[in-house]
Amino acid sequence: MSRFRFVLELFRESARIGHAPLPPEAFEAALECLEFEAVRKGRLPPELGRRAHWSAAPVWDSALGEPFVAAVELELLGATAGPGPSADRAPLGGCRLCTHTFQLFAQDAVHALVRAGRLGAEERVVYRLVAYAVAPGEEAARPRAAAAPTFRTVPQPLPLEPSRLDALLADAEVCGPPHDDEMPLLLWPHVLEEAAVRTAAAGGVETGGILVGRLHRDPRGPEILAEVTAQIPARHARAGSKHLEFTPETWTDVAQALALRGAGELMLGWWHSHPARTWCGDCEPARRLACPLARGFFSAADRRLHQTVFPRAYSVALVLGDRVRNDLTWERYHDVYGWSRGDLQPRGYHLKHAPKGGNHAP
Ligand SMILES: [Zn+2]
Numbered sequence: 500m501s502r503f504r505f506v507l508e509l510f511r512e513s514a515r516i517g518h519a520p521l522p523p524e525a526f527e528a529a530l531e532c533l534e535f536e537a538v539r540k541g542r543l544p545p546e547l548g549r550r551a552h553w554s555a556a557p558v559w560d561s562a563l564g565e566p567f568v569a570a571v572e573l574e575l576l577g578a579t580a581g582p583g584p585s586a587d588r589a590p591l592g593g594c595r596l597c598t599h600t601f602q603l604f605a606q607d608a609v610h611a612l613v614r615a616g617r618l619g620a621e622e623r624v625v626y627r628l629v630a631y632a633v634a635p636g637e638e639a640a641r642p643r644a645a646a647a648p649t650f651r652t653v654p655q656p657l658p659l660e661p662s663r664l665d666a667l668l669a670d671a672e673v674c675g676p677p678h679d680d681e682m683p684l685l686l687w688p689h690v691l692e693e694a695a696v697r698t699a700a701a702g703g704v705e706t707g708g709i710l711v712g713r714l715h716r717d718p719r720g721p722e723i724l725a726e727v728t729a730q731i732p733a734r735h736a737r738a739g740s741k742h743l744e745f746t747p748e749t750w751t752d753v754a755q756a757l758a759l760r761g762a763g764e765l766m767l768g769w770w771h772s773h774p775a776r777t778w779c780g781d782c783e784p785a786r787r788l789a790c791p792l793a794r795g796f797f798s799a800a801d802r803r804l805h806q807t808v809f810p811r812a813y814s815v816a817l818v819l820g821d822r823v824r825n826d827l828t829w830e831r832y833h834d835v836y837g838w839s840r841g842d843l844q845p846r847g848y849h850l851k852h853a854p855k856g857g858n859h860a861p
Pocket residue numbers: 771772773797798801
């Protein structure tokens with residue numbers, strides 16, 4: 500769907516050591532975000548499911564010039580009655596992607612070079628994105644490379660529950676970094692409490708679970724709100740001090756738990772812990788201030804898991820752990836991450852106040 504072919508060029512020091520075409524999936528997360536935004540703005544009906552038309556155009560690097568790309572302008576386009584040119588399609592939204600959005604694809608290309616024995620595992624590699632115009636007709640001759648992945652053509656109506664969004668948010672506290680125009684996310688405090696208890700119980704080992712809940716839409720407006728109603732511990736996850744892997748048994752377990760709850764909830768994301776106190780226990784205290792592990796973060800492995808398992812634009816991730824304060828003492832924290840224009844960023848949320856007089860779960 501692009502008049503350009505995007506390629507990742509890999510360099511060791513200043514020597515070019517390999518290249519890899521950027522697959523159409525590289526735009527998938529951003530397109531998913533644009534499409535969800537169009538549904539939230541009422542520009543696309545949720546029943547329509549997946550869009551089929553988009554365009555990606557390079558913004559040339561001002562210093563290096565063509566073919567070096569500084570960013571990619573992505574545009575989501577509406578459908579036309581016939582197979583008309585994209586100029587006839589109404590734009591539904593767009594965004595500018597900086598090249599670090601394609602970091603995971605560059606890592607894949609680097610791993611391929613390491614596997615082929617052309618690069619040492621520890622060698623430092625930098626990547627640049629380049630783009631070449633595709634001649635008319637060439638695109639038709641290579642439909643597989645140019646077309647969006649086929650799974651996008653399967654319509655997936657969003658399961659939206661009609662609710663008053665102002666009533667849901669009425670007594671909720673606004674938390675986390677605010678972002679312009681992000682989908683409102685509502686968390687129940689018992690979800691954070693249960694995750695914190697499990698994090699403390701797991702000691703120096705990572706632990707985690709699945710966040711489940713509902714998507715709401717106000718009958719009076721197009722905005723969508725995600726409500727996390729519960730967490731289901733990943734009882735069969737494989738965990739170590741610095742990794743967590745959801746096994747196939749985890750998904751079976753979660754599907755059974757959702758069926759037992761019988762509330763029509765869907766998987767909205769996941770949570771996991773970063774036991775930094777254990778990681779940094781042997782380090783000299785003064786070094787902790789400069790150590791990225793002693794701060795809140797979303798690792799490359801976390802990004803890959805989220806991208807693979809939670810690609811939906813409304814999917815969120817909660818991270819709990821310890822981080823070091825400026826006075827070198829530790830504090831507990833929890834951060835929420837979510838998709839923002841194809842990238843994973845810390846995001847804000849609304850914390851529901853627990854009703855007085857008892858343990859209430861929605
Ligand atoms: Zn992590």
